[in-house]
Amino acid sequence: MRDAGRGGSPSPPGPLSQPWERGSPGSSDPGSSRPAARILWPDSLTADFALYRHFIAARIRAQMQYRGSFIVMTVITGLGLATEFIAILILFSQFGDLVGWSVGEVALLYGLASVSFGLAEMVGAGFDIFPNTIRRGELDQVLLRPAGVFTQVLASDFQLRRLARIGQGVAALAFGLSRTPVDWTLGKGLYVPVMLASGVTMYVAMFVFGAVICFWTVQSIELINILTNGGTELASYPLPIFHVAMQRFFTFVIPLAFVSYFPALYLLDRPEAGDWPGWMPLVSPLAALVLALAARVAWGFGVRHYRSTGS
Amino acid sequence: MCYSLRFCSPVGIPSCGPRPSPGAPLSLYFEVAKRAFARHTTYRAANLAGLATNSFFGALRTYLFIGLYAGSGVVAGWSLDDAVTFVWVAQALIMPVYLWGWFEIAETIRSGDVVSDLSKPFDYYTFWLAQDAGRAVYHAIFRSIPTLAAGAVLFAVRLPADPGRWLAFLLSVALAVWISFGLRFIVNISAFWLLDYRGPGFALMFANSFFSGLLVPLVYWPESARQIAGWLPFAGIIQAPADVILGKAAGLDMAGLLLFQALWGVGLMLAGRALLGAAVRKVVVQGG
Numbered sequence: 001m002r003d004a005g006r007g008g009s010p011s012p013p014g015p016l017s018q019p020w021e022r023g024s025p026g027s028s029d030p031g032s033s034r035p036a037a038r039i040l041w042p043d044s045l046t047a048d049f050a051l052y053r054h055f056i057a058a059r060i061r062a063q064m065q066y067r068g069s070f071i072v073m074t075v076i077t078g079l080g081l082a083t084e085f086i087a088i089l090i091l092f093s094q095f096g097d098l099v100g101w102s103v104g105e106v107a108l109l110y111g112l113a114s115v116s117f118g119l120a121e122m123v124g125a126g127f128d129i130f131p132n133t134i135r136r137g138e139l140d141q142v143l144l145r146p147a148g149v150f151t152q153v154l155a156s157d158f159q160l161r162r163l164a165r166i167g168q169g170v171a172a173l174a175f176g177l178s179r180t181p182v183d184w185t186l187g188k189g190l191y192v193p194v195m196l197a198s199g200v201t202m203y204v205a206m207f208v209f210g211a212v213i214c215f216w217t218v219q220s221i222e223l224i225n226i227l228t229n230g231g232t233e234l235a236s237y238p239l240p241i242f243h244v245a246m247q248r249f250f251t252f253v254i255p256l257a258f259v260s261y262f263p264a265l266y267l268l269d270r271p272e273a274g275d276w277p278g279w280m281p282l283v284s285p286l287a288a289l290v291l292a293l294a295a296r297v298a299w300g301f302g303v304r305h306y307r308s309t310g311s
Numbered sequence: 312m313c314y315s316l317r318f319c320s321p322v323g324i325p326s327c328g329p330r331p332s333p334g335a336p337l338s339l340y341f342e343v344a345k346r347a348f349a350r351h352t353t354y355r356a357a358n359l360a361g362l363a364t365n366s367f368f369g370a371l372r373t374y375l376f377i378g379l380y381a382g383s384g385v386v387a388g389w390s391l392d393d394a395v396t397f398v399w400v401a402q403a404l405i406m407p408v409y410l411w412g413w414f415e416i417a418e419t420i421r422s423g424d425v426v427s428d429l430s431k432p433f434d435y436y437t438f439w440l441a442q443d444a445g446r447a448v449y450h451a452i453f454r455s456i457p458t459l460a461a462g463a464v465l466f467a468v469r470l471p472a473d474p475g476r477w478l479a480f481l482l483s484v485a486l487a488v489w490i491s492f493g494l495r496f497i498v499n500i501s502a503f504w505l506l507d508y509r510g511p512g513f514a515l516m517f518a519n520s521f522f523s524g525l526l527v528p529l530v531y532w533p534e535s536a537r538q539i540a541g542w543l544p545f546a547g548i549i550q551a552p553a554d555v556i557l558g559k560a561a562g563l564d565m566a567g568l569l570l571f572q573a574l575w576g577v578g579l580m581l582a583g584r585a586l587l588g589a590a591v592r593k594v595v596v597q598g599g
Contacts, residue, residue: 066506066507069506069507069510072507072510073507073509073510073513076510076513076514076517077513079514079517080513080514080516080517080520080521081517083517083520083521083526084526086521087521087526087527090527090531090532090533091379091527091531093533094386094387094531095379095380095383095386098375098378098379099378099381222357222360222361222363222364223360223363225364226363226364226367230364230367230368230371233368233371234371237375237378238378241374241375241377241378242371242374243370243374246370246374
């Protein structure tokens with residue numbers, strides 16, 4: 001029965017065939033009484049993965065119900081995001097280059113940031129809207145269900161229309177690569193999925209942190225928005241143009257520079273790569289892992305200490 | 312049929328046209344504006360967070376221009392100082408003109424509250440405009456001024472002290488708010504017809520960001536594109552007041568710019584009111 005939830009297609013709904021019927025005890029309590037290894041991959045995540053896919057499939061079906069609206073929204077969002085990229089093109093048509101970076105190279109940065117952010121938005125927006133979830137008291141329902149809280153919140157705002165940002169990022173990448181040929185090696189080719197996965201993980205971790213703060217106050221979500229949206233725009237440009245303090249912050253504290261800038265240095269064989277140690281490209285996945293771990297622990301802490309808004 | 316622009320009766324009431332009462336006095340709308348101002352003063356924390364956002368993006372765009380200009384003196388007629396000043400003026404203007412995501416009227420349509428609003432003895436458009444004016448004054452005082460102060464502190468952004476230019480600037484900002492309200496009003500009224508009003512709403516947000524010069528000032532646009540964008544109402548929302556305070560539009564140019572803004576304000580008002588009239592004749596109330 002366990003296999004029914006994993007592997008190929010989701011099993012049809014039935015009274016006792018669903019993962020949550022098997023029970024996932026203590027899924028909202030990841031660390032205190034279990035072996036340390038379980039923090040990394042709690043039972044609930046495996047059992048809940050099938051649940052997550054069910055949720056996503058249901059949300060996609062729901063969004064496709066209003067197919068006209070969905071298409072219109074996605075097209076409008078796509079065009080709107082395109083204006084951001086057109087803005088960059090316009091600026092470069094006037095200014096030529098940006099501290100030695102050509103329009104193609106900046107397009108690469110922009111594309112990397114957009115794709116990572118877009119993927120993260122599509123997957124993890126449930127944490128982004130978490131302040132509303134808490135304020136409306138909906139978290140109580142989530143906590144009462146015998147399934148992982150993390151999974152439910154993760155699946156709660158899956159938005160297919162975020163494909164617009166992902167598509168636009170891919171288009172920017174294509175433009176960038178056509179203007180700035182990359183000297184592809186096996187290492188670089190293997191690195192691409194790694195760096196994208198790292199970028200997405202970092203963004204989702206930031207969304208989770210933002211949601212964790214909501215357990216105590218719903219006020220600070222805008223600050224997280226600055227870091228995610230603002231950070232994405234910052235990551236669309238070469239890091240050295242910014243004030244040293246900003247560079248350090250987005251390298252060592254919120255490592256969004258590893259979403260686009262450092263991978264680009266490596267892919268483009270830019271001379272600045274020499275300023276940094278040779279193992280720099282490996283920092284992306286490491287930073288992502290560290291952030292993900294921290295987010296997971298913080299989340300568990302937040303859920304355990306949650307006191308509802310009261311009624 | 313509704314012949315009076317001043318008052319449109321809601322669906323279901325057969326009589327139409329001017330009400331027996333003389334209509335709402337101007338002091339009512341002033342009171343409405345004052346209440347809206349007072350309402351917004353309670354959002355202190357949100358305002359501070361928003362100020363941080365404005366400052367961050369202001370800083371980001373400033374560094375972008377510093378990097379772009381590196382060495383060049385004047386590009387497309389603007390110096391680096393002009394560009395940086397524009398960045399901070401634009402950030403300061405975002406909230407008064409409420410560039411993004413205003414759906415208050417659409418939400419009353421969605422909930423059905425719009426019917427009670429329409430049956431009140433005041434002019435619907437002017438009522439909402441008055442509320443927006445009160446809100447805009449709040450944002451001008453508690454958001455724009457601090458944002459400009461942040462620019463002054465962080466990047467030594469200086470605005471000219473010429474009082475004549477400031478007067479023209481304030482007039483231009485008021486007109487910009489009017490234009491933006493006109494656009495938002497039309498988008499919100501579309502909720503009478505569309506189940507999902509976010510489509511036009513998002514389209515307006517993107518158009519606002521791009522054609523107002525916020526993403527990239529119109530002065531840098533290629534000639535033909537700039538000509539077209541210069542006629543659109545969005546240019547009157549941010550680029551126009553910024554041009555006034557930067558001194559890029561002076562004398563006759565400035566008068567022409569203010570006239571341009573005023574004409575769009577009037578045009579959008581007429582379009583909005585016509586749309587409202589059509590909506591009231593064919594109302595579909597969601598909710599309840």
